[in-house]
Amino acid sequence: MGRPAKYPAEFRREAVALVKSSGRPVAEVARSLEIAEGTLWNWMKADREADERAKDPNALSESERDELRRLRRKTAQQEIDLEILRKAAAYFARETMR
Known part of the structure; x- marks a missing residue:
């Protein structure tokens, strides 16, 4: 069993939405939210993959x-x-x- 998530799902969604809507670089948004840049990149990647799966569930x-x-x-x-x-x-x- 994995460790529990450090950040709630809602926070993750809002952070990804902030990057998408603000047009600011991921590094800048990560600093403003006081999270690791790599963490935010991982959330962005997961969001992108979820979008791709939603477009084509067989992908x-x-x-x-x-x-x-x-x-x-x-x-x-x-x-x-x-x-x-x-x-x-x-x-x-x-x-x-x-």
């Missing part, structure tokens, strides 16, 4: 895209390995028939 998140790329690379490597094993099995089957 993949960044972590899902990363996992998909990793799994595709792994599958490609396994297909190469399987082809090598098939060729080796065919070779040894021919050798034992002689």
